[in-house]
Amino acid sequence: MTPVLRAIGLGHRYGATTVLREVDLAVHPGETVAVTGPSGSGKSTLLHCLAGIIAPAEGEVWLGAERIDRWSEARRTALRGTRFGFVFQFGALLPELPAVENVAVPLMLAGVRRRDAVATAAEWFPPLGLAGLEQRRPGQLSGGQEQRVAIARALVTEPAVVFADEPTGALDSATGAKVFSALAALTTRTGAALVVVTHDQEIAARCQRTVVLRDGAIVQGVAA
Numbered sequence: 001m002t003p004v005l006r007a008i009g010l011g012h013r014y015g016a017t018t019v020l021r022e023v024d025l026a027v028h029p030g031e032t033v034a035v036t037g038p039s040g041s042g043k044s045t046l047l048h049c050l051a052g053i054i055a056p057a058e059g060e061v062w063l064g065a066e067r068i069d070r071w072s073e074a075r076r077t078a079l080r081g082t083r084f085g086f087v088f089q090f091g092a093l094l095p096e097l098p099a100v101e102n103v104a105v106p107l108m109l110a111g112v113r114r115r116d117a118v119a120t121a122a123e124w125f126p127p128l129g130l131a132g133l134e135q136r137r138p139g140q141l142s143g144g145q146e147q148r149v150a151i152a153r154a155l156v157t158e159p160a161v162v163f164a165d166e167p168t169g170a171l172d173s174a175t176g177a178k179v180f181s182a183l184a185a186l187t188t189r190t191g192a193a194l195v196v197v198t199h200d201q202e203i204a205a206r207c208q209r210t211v212v213l214r215d216g217a218i219v220q221g222v223a224a
Helices: 045-048 073-080 097-109 114-122 143-155 173-192 203-206
Strands: 006-014 017-027 032-036 059-061 083-088 161-165 192-196 208-212 217-220
Touching: 006 045, 006 143, 017 045, 017 059, 017 208, 017 217, 032 173, 032 203, 045 161, 045 192, 073 083, 073 173, 097 114, 097 143, 143 161, 143 173, 161 173, 173 203
Parallel strands: 032 192, 032 208, 083 161, 161 192
Antiparallel strands: 006 017, 006 059, 208 217
16 A cells, blocks of 8 residues: 655754654554654654654655655645644634634635535534534533544544644543544544554554654654
């Protein structure tokens, strides 16, 4: 199977500090990959390079047949609104908008009419156990519910890859397990790949593959 996302020889530095060293990684459609390692090992930098948030100092990043690390920042930004989805540790929802409009935001930014975007967003609420909560604002939701809304927002554009950075880090273990189950099940169902940065070994164990970083290099796991 052809990888949907591939990194070849990634290297990156902040000043004199090397944070990634010759990282090779391939991720396939529908695959769940956990990226683990101690703090400062380069996990978040790797995610940011893969997602086009930063351009690596060395190496290549491919989305299908397109090399994206050489794209302009504006083009990479547009890519993140369509082909990539994101789930963060604290949801990052807009507090002034109801849940369904939070989910619709990526569609509206892509030019979809508000009415159509909201209608599409609402379709994601029942599969995530959120039916009836469409009009609640983030402050009226539990932490687990907020993260499920964030999952819906990440998937609403039907991305090729979903990146999750410590998606259960702010939740208790039971809630975190349920939220991750929903995230993994829906990404697999849609055919999207899921790349999860996590310190939680139980979450990592539920992924199909785990890659361990230390000092910016892969030290364990099948990288490609």
